[in-house]
Amino acid sequence: MKDQISIEVHNLTVSYGAGPVLWDVDFELPTGKIIGVIGPNGSGKTTLLKTIMGLLEPSSGYVKIQNKSLNEVRDKIAYVPQRTSVDWDFPASVYDVVMMGRYGKRNLIRRPNNADVEIVEQSIQKVGLSDFRDRQISQLSGGQQQRVFIARALAQKADIYLLDEPFAGVDAATESSIISILEEMRNEGKTVLIIHHDLQTVLEHFEYLVLLNTRLIAKGNLQEVFTKENLSNAYGGQLTLLSKVVEIIKATDFPIREKDVDL
Amino acid sequence: MNDFWIILTASLVAINASVLGVFLVLRKMSMMGDAISHAVLPGIVVAYYFSGDRTSPLMLLGAALTGLITAFLIDWLAKKVKIQGDASIGITYTLLFAVGMIMISGWFKGNVDIDLDCVLYGDIAMINLDKIIVDQNLYLGPRAFYVELVAGLIIFLFVILGFRGFKLLSFDEDYGLALGINMNFWHYLMMGLVSLVTVVSFEVVGAVLVIGFLIIPAATAQLITKRLIPMIFTACGFGIIAVLVGFYLANWMNVSITGAMIAVSGILFFKVMMINAMVSRKKLRVKMH
Numbered sequence: 315m316k317d318q319i320s321i322e323v324h325n326l327t328v329s330y331g332a333g334p335v336l337w338d339v340d341f342e343l344p345t346g347k348i349i350g351v352i353g354p355n356g357s358g359k360t361t362l363l364k365t366i367m368g369l370l371e372p373s374s375g376y377v378k379i380q381n382k383s384l385n386e387v388r389d390k391i392a393y394v395p396q397r398t399s400v401d402w403d404f405p406a407s408v409y410d411v412v413m414m415g416r417y418g419k420r421n422l423i424r425r426p427n428n429a430d431v432e433i434v435e436q437s438i439q440k441v442g443l444s445d446f447r448d449r450q451i452s453q454l455s456g457g458q459q460q461r462v463f464i465a466r467a468l469a470q471k472a473d474i475y476l477l478d479e480p481f482a483g484v485d486a487a488t489e490s491s492i493i494s495i496l497e498e499m500r501n502e503g504k505t506v507l508i509i510h511h512d513l514q515t516v517l518e519h520f521e522y523l524v525l526l527n528t529r530l531i532a533k534g535n536l537q538e539v540f541t542k543e544n545l546s547n548a549y550g551g552q553l554t555l556l557s558k559v560v561e562i563i564k565a566t567d568f569p570i571r572e573k574d575v576d577l
Numbered sequence: 578m579n580d581f582w583i584i585l586t587a588s589l590v591a592i593n594a595s596v597l598g599v600f601l602v603l604r605k606m607s608m609m610g611d612a613i614s615h616a617v618l619p620g621i622v623v624a625y626y627f628s629g630d631r632t633s634p635l636m637l638l639g640a641a642l643t644g645l646i647t648a649f650l651i652d653w654l655a656k657k658v659k660i661q662g663d664a665s666i667g668i669t670y671t672l673l674f675a676v677g678m679i680m681i682s683g684w685f686k687g688n689v690d691i692d693l694d695c696v697l698y699g700d701i702a703m704i705n706l707d708k709i710i711v712d713q714n715l716y717l718g719p720r721a722f723y724v725e726l727v728a729g730l731i732i733f734l735f736v737i738l739g740f741r742g743f744k745l746l747s748f749d750e751d752y753g754l755a756l757g758i759n760m761n762f763w764h765y766l767m768m769g770l771v772s773l774v775t776v777v778s779f780e781v782v783g784a785v786l787v788i789g790f791l792i793i794p795a796a797t798a799q800l801i802t803k804r805l806i807p808m809i810f811t812a813c814g815f816g817i818i819a820v821l822v823g824f825y826l827a828n829w830m831n832v833s834i835t836g837a838m839i840a841v842s843g844i845l846f847f848k849v850m851m852i853n854a855m856v857s858r859k860k861l862r863v864k865m866h
Contacts, residue, residue: 369751393751393752395749395751404805405802411748417745418758422741423739423741
């Protein structure tokens with residue numbers, strides 16, 4: 315089970331109009347890990363996630379999930395978009411939004427059954443929003459809204475979860491509660507792929523990393539990827555940021571192996 | 578009796594438009610309704626040319642088809658040619674409307690008995706001239722009422738059956754795609770229904786003001802409701818109030834009926850907005866004490 319590949323991406327190039335956003339990205343990801351996707355702004359992290367989910371059409375290359383095409387395993391993969399991608403003034407309650415996780419191609423017309431209702435209630439409970447079940451989503455804090463999105467993905471009962479910046483604009487307490495939910499999922503054998511931009515917390519959150527800047531810079535276990543060399547390859551001139559990270563690496567007394575990673 | 582039919586027909590227009598308007602407002606696509614209501618003109622003219630009859634179902638089909646083409650063209654310009662969304666709306670509907678104008682004023686002149694003023698402004702006071710009478714003398718009401726009724730039934734059927742699809746489309750289209758749902762189907766189904774509502778309503782309230790029936794009651798309802806289904810019913814309620822008050826106001830002041838209805842609708846929006854702001858300020862004060 316451990317060696318199984320969750321997501322594989324081959325020779326993936328994606329471009330909007332002018333230049334490519336992703337260029338010849340090629341990797342395979344393991345199953346049952348919390349995987350971070352990091353890279354500077356505009357490095358194609360969100361584009362990568364959207365392409366894996368089939369929301370964007372690649373110019374070349376392909377994506378496989380559990381060794382099958384996306385459409386064969388739609389119900390095995392759940393997507394948590396950026397919180398700011400929707401209008402939270404929408405007239406819906408927490409329950410309404412989480413219920414959307416139970417929608418699918420085949421059951422959009424029929425009413426949700428008891429099993430659906432139970433799964434939705436469990437998902438809301440898991441993210442600790444039971445008290446807010448009937449509250450309109452505009453009356454929630456940013457962290458609570460993020461947890462609504464996670465509950466909606468949980469309600470899909472998938473094997474693989476893709477999260478786009480789940481920690482953006484949430485407080486530290488919410489961040490650690492989200493992490494503990496994700497760790498629990500990992501322990502159940504689920505794969506969790508997270509886009510993350512805060513380098514300072516990378517060491518705490520992830521065990522596996524994909525480092526991206528239009529091209530794939532590095533991928534692999536945390537120790538192999540989170541090195542000064544790789545980071546300066548990905549982040550280029552942003553040296554002040556980099557030196558801060560190096561300090562963090564030193565401070566946590568992290569064993570750094572200085573070796574070139576084959577690209 | 579004539580007044581009764583006018584109010585009933587206008588109320589149906591308001592209900593049909595408000596239900597779809599809720600989704601348009603939530604999708605921030607209000608101007609799409611405006612675009613479609615104007616762009617269906619060439620479809621109406623062509624269908625009228627071939628059927629020679631304003632009551633033909635071919636008219637509905639022709640207009641609905643043009644509506645869908647409009648929606649498709651706007652999408653295509655925005656997504657594939659990458660023109661700004663509002664610019665693509667402006668380009669598409671003025672072009673199609675202009676084609677319709679040329680058809681009416683030149684090409685089909687004499688063959689097509691459509692008055693541009695009537696298309697733009699409608700004439701609700703005239704709907705009683707086109708009556709449905711069975712058995713020579715049993716008067717069932719104006720034709721426009723029955724057209725609205727059928728359109729209303731179609732809209733309600735689709736909104737009830739496709740409620741989850743429309744909800745997903747309005748809240749988070751990308752998530753729907755990620756679930757493997759064909760969101761294009763739901764988008765074009767909605768655009769088809771919007772075309773239907775604008776076409777059946779244009780001779781009653783006109784192509785210009787139908788956008789008011791689509792958007793204003795829905796926007797008013799959004800101010801005070803917290804769930805989708807109550808928002809739909811509240812929007813219908815505001816639409817009907819505007820029709821009733823507008824009708825009697827127009828009679829009393831002897832002005833345009835549709836004009837008065839939309840004006841009342843707009844004033845109602847600002848009233849609700851102000852009351853809403855006052856209530857929330859009061860709540861805040863109570864909390865602070």
